[in-house]
Amino acid sequence: MRVQVIAADFIVSIKTWLRSKGTLFWTLAFPIMLILIFGAIFSGMGDVEYTLHVQDLDDSEMSRGFIEGLNSTGAIKIEIVEPEQNVSSYIDEKNIKRLIVIPKGYEETINKSFIDQNAIVNLSFYLDPSEQSSNQVVMSIVSSVIQSFNMKLSNGRNIVGIDEISTITEDFRFIDFFLPGMIGFTIMQTCVYGSIERNTKFRKDGILRKLLTTPITRTEWILSKMLFMLFLSFISTFLIILVGVLIYGVTVNINALMITTIIATSFLFSGMGMLIGRFVKEEETADTAGGAITFPMMFLAGTFFQLEMMPPFLQTFARVLPLYYVNESLRNAMIYMNQSEAILNTIAVLAFACVFFIAGVLLTKWKED
Amino acid sequence: MVEKKFKCPDCGKVASYSGMHGELKTIYCPYCGSKGRARLPELKHGDDLAIEVSDLRKEYGDLVAVNNISFSVKKGEIFAFLGPNGAGKTTTVEMIESIRQPTAGTIKLIGKNIKTHFNEVKKDIGVLPQEFLSFERLTVKETLVYFSKLYKKRADIDEIIEAMDLKSCEKMLYRNLSGGLKQRVGVAIALVNDPDIVFLDEPTTGLDPKARRDVWKVIANLRKKGKTVFLTTHYMEEAEYLADHIAIIHKGKIIAEGTLDELINRYGKGSLLRIKQCKTEGAVESLKEKGFTATYESNGDIAVKIDYKDIVLDVLSNLRHECIEYESIDVRRSNLEEIFLHLTGSKLSEEET
Numbered sequence: 101m102r103v104q105v106i107a108a109d110f111i112v113s114i115k116t117w118l119r120s121k122g123t124l125f126w127t128l129a130f131p132i133m134l135i136l137i138f139g140a141i142f143s144g145m146g147d148v149e150y151t152l153h154v155q156d157l158d159d160s161e162m163s164r165g166f167i168e169g170l171n172s173t174g175a176i177k178i179e180i181v182e183p184e185q186n187v188s189s190y191i192d193e194k195n196i197k198r199l200i201v202i203p204k205g206y207e208e209t210i211n212k213s214f215i216d217q218n219a220i221v222n223l224s225f226y227l228d229p230s231e232q233s234s235n236q237v238v239m240s241i242v243s244s245v246i247q248s249f250n251m252k253l254s255n256g257r258n259i260v261g262i263d264e265i266s267t268i269t270e271d272f273r274f275i276d277f278f279l280p281g282m283i284g285f286t287i288m289q290t291c292v293y294g295s296i297e298r299n300t301k302f303r304k305d306g307i308l309r310k311l312l313t314t315p316i317t318r319t320e321w322i323l324s325k326m327l328f329m330l331f332l333s334f335i336s337t338f339l340i341i342l343v344g345v346l347i348y349g350v351t352v353n354i355n356a357l358m359i360t361t362i363i364a365t366s367f368l369f370s371g372m373g374m375l376i377g378r379f380v381k382e383e384e385t386a387d388t389a390g391g392a393i394t395f396p397m398m399f400l401a402g403t404f405f406q407l408e409m410m411p412p413f414l415q416t417f418a419r420v421l422p423l424y425y426v427n428e429s430l431r432n433a434m435i436y437m438n439q440s441e442a443i444l445n446t447i448a449v450l451a452f453a454c455v456f457f458i459a460g461v462l463l464t465k466w467k468e469d
Numbered sequence: 470m471v472e473k474k475f476k477c478p479d480c481g482k483v484a485s486y487s488g489m490h491g492e493l494k495t496i497y498c499p500y501c502g503s504k505g506r507a508r509l510p511e512l513k514h515g516d517d518l519a520i521e522v523s524d525l526r527k528e529y530g531d532l533v534a535v536n537n538i539s540f541s542v543k544k545g546e547i548f549a550f551l552g553p554n555g556a557g558k559t560t561t562v563e564m565i566e567s568i569r570q571p572t573a574g575t576i577k578l579i580g581k582n583i584k585t586h587f588n589e590v591k592k593d594i595g596v597l598p599q600e601f602l603s604f605e606r607l608t609v610k611e612t613l614v615y616f617s618k619l620y621k622k623r624a625d626i627d628e629i630i631e632a633m634d635l636k637s638c639e640k641m642l643y644r645n646l647s648g649g650l651k652q653r654v655g656v657a658i659a660l661v662n663d664p665d666i667v668f669l670d671e672p673t674t675g676l677d678p679k680a681r682r683d684v685w686k687v688i689a690n691l692r693k694k695g696k697t698v699f700l701t702t703h704y705m706e707e708a709e710y711l712a713d714h715i716a717i718i719h720k721g722k723i724i725a726e727g728t729l730d731e732l733i734n735r736y737g738k739g740s741l742l743r744i745k746q747c748k749t750e751g752a753v754e755s756l757k758e759k760g761f762t763a764t765y766e767s768n769g770d771i772a773v774k775i776d777y778k779d780i781v782l783d784v785l786s787n788l789r790h791e792c793i794e795y796e797s798i799d800v801r802r803s804n805l806e807e808i809f810l811h812l813t814g815s816k817l818s819e820e821e822t
């Protein structure tokens with residue numbers, strides 16, 4: 101193995117890449133665009149349907165009337181929380197965005213207010229501060245209901261009020277979920293298509309045949325190309341993280357597990373590309389085949405949305421997709437900080453990488469028949 | 470040149486004769502004058518041969534793409550492997566380049582069997598595959614530098630650029646070059662390791678005549694540098710113009726082989742003098758009387774066989790003497806196209822007519 105040869109080939113890859121506006125766009129601009137667009141769409145909208153959890157500790161005619169009032173607006177979906185639940189742990193566990201507690205003695209206080217001008221009752225409103233825009237919508241609905249209540253009861257004197265309580269849960273936003281998925285997806289695209297190009301276009305153009313007659317060995321060539329794939333993978337990862345951190349304030353943890361996953365992912369999908377290029381010899385057909393494999397995988401492996409949102413049989417199917425483990429591994433390592441999950445998934449990615457890369461290297465050949 | 474002693478079978482005396490390796494000669498005994506034919510010894514294997522191929526065969530299922538061919542290429546010559554589409558040229562040359570696996574047969578490059586020693590000869594060969602396209606987004610010079618870095622032995626890149634007449638485009642991206650320039654760059658790439666043997670698989674196919682001639686110049690240049698060139702082509706003028714030695718391949722078999730002169734003498738009609746638009750009755754008969762081999766051609770022209778060059782003058786003076794009237798004459802030698810037609814009953818290439 102000669103380092104100068106690997107270096108020469110690596111430099112050619114970089115030069116070629118820098119000079120191709122198309123590939124430059126797909127490896128750099130496209131992931132950034134996606135993360136900007138999706139990040140904007142999802143953080144701007146929040147939940148499409150605004151759910152409001154209500155815990156009625158009073159369980160009186162008045163409190164039920166208030167809930168009825170909220171319900172009748174039709175703009176929010178009311179979920180009743182059992183009175184015996186501990187609110188803060190419930191919010192943590194169920195990842196609740198908004199919850200109103202009607203305190204005990206609600207009816208009594210209102211009744212008293214007809215005599216005692218100072219009697220007021222406050223509802224506790226727990227809000228997830230990261231859900232700014234949807235909170236505003238729900239809050240305005242709740243306020244208007246309360247106002248009309250107050251109007252009816254006392255000609256506008258504020259008997260019922262709201263106590264806003266901000267909940268700080270270990271809640272993750274869509275962007276936290278999406279960013280690692282974007283990294284996995286980009287590495288997949290880069291490596292699969294890069295590999296397909298080398299195994300179809302370079303074969304068709306006679307470059308592989310030409311190289312066979314020169315002293316470069318297949319090992320040197322593959323090493324140089326993998327070095328280049330890693331280079332691209334790390335550049336894309338870096339850029340995606342940069343956008344996530346600077347624009348969306350994502351907290352990203354960079355650690356050995358994440359880096360291992362990125363390296364293994366590059367090998368995994370380079371191997372997959374080699375296999376596609378091995379069996380589908382036409383360049384265009386191979387690209388289509390690449391798309392037919394990577395695109396559904398992107399959707400099914402939980403790049404854009406949680407697996408839980410899909411029907412159960414698809415969830416089971418997702419568990420045989422390598423990209424699923426890449427996503428899980430990156431999420432747990434970079435965002436959720438869940439060491440044990442991250443390790444398990446990284447091991448799965450490494451195993452997939454070994455299988456695909458070794459199969460790719462063994463099954464592709466430069467020689468003609 | 471080699472010299473060989475022989476013992477005259479008639480008078481029993483020993484004399485010697487000389488000529489080229491493998492040349493078939495008519496020899497006369499200097500003592501008794503008796504005549505015979507003998508072949509000078511072939512060169513010892515490996516001495517002077519760049520490529521030796523014996524009983525090479527390649528099957529694709531039922532199709533025999535290359536059918537037990539044998540030939541050798543001498544060092545320093547341009548060897549043209551001439552044949553129509555699908556004759557088996559690429560299959561053969563790529564087996565010699567170790568890109569394809571032969572079904573049977575042995576191949577030696579510079580005396581080394583490539584089955585076992587290909588890695589040793591890689592440094593001594595330069596290859597331009599058929600329809601080769603290099604990296605699109607490298608400049609000509611970068612391309613040459615890249616390929617030269619793969620070798621330990623490197624030629625001077627600037628010298629190659631000069632010799633291949635690429636100076637004016639050395640900074641251009643490969644993808645922006647014309648077809649002819651791309652092929653010249655391809656030849657240049659095959660030279661970056663200063664190889665002894667250069668393989669060029671159809672280097673001019675698809676080029677316009679001007680570009681083709683430019684590539685020819687470049688290839689002719691290689692001979693001057695003492696390189697052995699193995700050239701495959703389906704253009705007969707290319708073989709005629711460039712080659713020292715020609716092998717005609719058809720349906721996987723070599724059907725004729727030799728220098729251009731040898732091929733024409735052996736398989737061609739030799740040279741013909743054509744008398745066009747002859748108005749005089751009985752012209753052919755009168756020429757025949759004088760001992761010329763004259764015939765009417767299908768279009769009414771008269772063709773006279775030229776066995777040696779002075780015959781032309783004899784025919785012309787005869788025409789004048791007999792007051793035979795005609796519009797024009799031309800003298801043409803048999804070409805490879807005719808030989809191919811003669812040997813196979815089909816045209817070498819449709820494009821060439």
Ligand SMILES: Nc1ncnc2c1ncn2[C@@H]1O[C@H](COP(=O)(O)OP(=O)(O)OP(=O)(O)O)[C@@H](O)[C@H]1O
Pocket residue numbers: 469529532534552553554555556557558559560561599671703
């Ligand atoms: N990989 C292959 N599989 C099956 N048949 C093949 C293969 N390669 C070549 N052939 C067949 O072998 C024969 C010789 O092909 P080859 O490419 O050597 O011809 P060629 O003389 O180089 O022709 P051309 O001028 O078109 O390049 C053809 O009939 C071709 O179809």
Ligand SMILES: [Mg+2]
Pocket residue numbers: 558559560599670671
């Ligand atoms: Mg060919």
